[in-house]
Amino acid sequence: MTTMKKTIAAVLAASLLVGFTPSGAVKADGAASTRNILIGAAAATLLIVNHNRQVHEKYAQDAQAQASLAAQRNDAQAAYSSEKKANSNLQVAISELKKEVATQHDMITAQNHQLAMMKSSTVGSPNYSTSARVATAPQKPGVSSPQTVAVVSYGWGTI
Amino acid sequence: MKSRRVILAALLAVVLAGCSSGPAADRAQKLADDATKAVYNDDMAGLTANMNAALVPTVTRAQLGDLSDKMHALGSYDGLTPSGTDSLKSEYDFKAKFDKGTWTVMIKLDGDGKIAAYRVAPSSTGG
Numbered sequence: 474m475t476t477m478k479k480t481i482a483a484v485l486a487a488s489l490l491v492g493f494t495p496s497g498a499v500k501a502d503g504a505a506s507t508r509n510i511l512i513g514a515a516a517a518t519l520l521i522v523n524h525n526r527q528v529h530e531k532y533a534q535d536a537q538a539q540a541s542l543a544a545q546r547n548d549a550q551a552a553y554s555s556e557k558k559a560n561s562n563l564q565v566a567i568s569e570l571k572k573e574v575a576t577q578h579d580m581i582t583a584q585n586h587q588l589a590m591m592k593s594s595t596v597g598s599p600n601y602s603t604s605a606r607v608a609t610a611p612q613k614p615g616v617s618s619p620q621t622v623a624v625v626s627y628g629w630g631t632i
Numbered sequence: 633m634k635s636r637r638v639i640l641a642a643l644l645a646v647v648l649a650g651c652s653s654g655p656a657a658d659r660a661q662k663l664a665d666d667a668t669k670a671v672y673n674d675d676m677a678g679l680t681a682n683m684n685a686a687l688v689p690t691v692t693r694a695q696l697g698d699l700s701d702k703m704h705a706l707g708s709y710d711g712l713t714p715s716g717t718d719s720l721k722s723e724y725d726f727k728a729k730f731d732k733g734t735w736t737v738m739i740k741l742d743g744d745g746k747i748a749a750y751r752v753a754p755s756s757t758g759g
Contacts (some may be wrong), residue, residue, distance in 0.1 A: 487741050601695045629690045630684075630749025632723055632738045 602627050648749050657717055660724040664739045665712050668728055672709045674700040684746035707731025
């Protein structure tokens with residue numbers, strides 16, 4: 474900004490100097506004065522235009538910075554919103570997982586109970602207690618096969 | 633000629649003796665007796681000692697205890713006597729004598745001479 478002021482002051486001083494400078498010893502007439510005034514006005518206009526351009530550029534930079542900050546702020550807001558949504562979804566998922574684990578625990582408990590019941594009932598399992606052929610009378614000479622009846626047998630393996 | 637007949641008869645006797653299942657039956661009886669004593673005494677190790685690998689896992693302590701209780705209900709165990717043989721199937725039946733009755737003990741041996749099946753059942757004459 475100081476550079477701008479110095480520039481404006483220098484240009485004004487130059488225009489004044491131009492205005493005060495004698496246009497010529499021989500031709501010190503009204504035309505030269507009019508020319509000097511026009512040059513000074515043009516220089517002032519140029520300075521003003523240049524200043525305005527720089528001001529607008531500064532405004533643009535500020536606006537861009539603000540826009541960037543706003544974008545960052547918006548991004549942060551969006552990120553926060555996404556995080557919040559993700560966290561909410563995670564909590565729901567965790568809740569569902571807890572339910573699933575509880576259900577599986579119940580299933581395991583029920584299966585353990587069934588397994589215990591099966592183990593306790595193996596005494597009466599078909600493999601252990603099943604029908605078998607048993608001779609009803611001692612074998613007689615000449616009889617190839619004994620007369621048998623089916624009775625309940627206990628043990629392991631198949632005969 | 634007479635001596636030839638004697639020799640033939642002797643050879644035939646030797647062949648028949650070789651074909652008989654005497655040693656196998658004796659082994660089966662010993663295995664059945666040992667297994668029955670193990671069951672009576674509720675001895676899991678003794679029962680499964682002569683069983684093959686496929687049969688051992690099927691034996692549970694609950695079943696052994698149940699069968700041991702059934703045998704004890706018949707009184708003391710007095711041993712086995714052979715009652716039937718199916719040598720083709722390697723199946724052997726015995727009468728197990730108890731104080732209060734007789735049960736049938738059936739065992740089946742595998743190719744290695746191990747017990748592939750062991751079952752007991754009340755006989756028609758007792759138990």
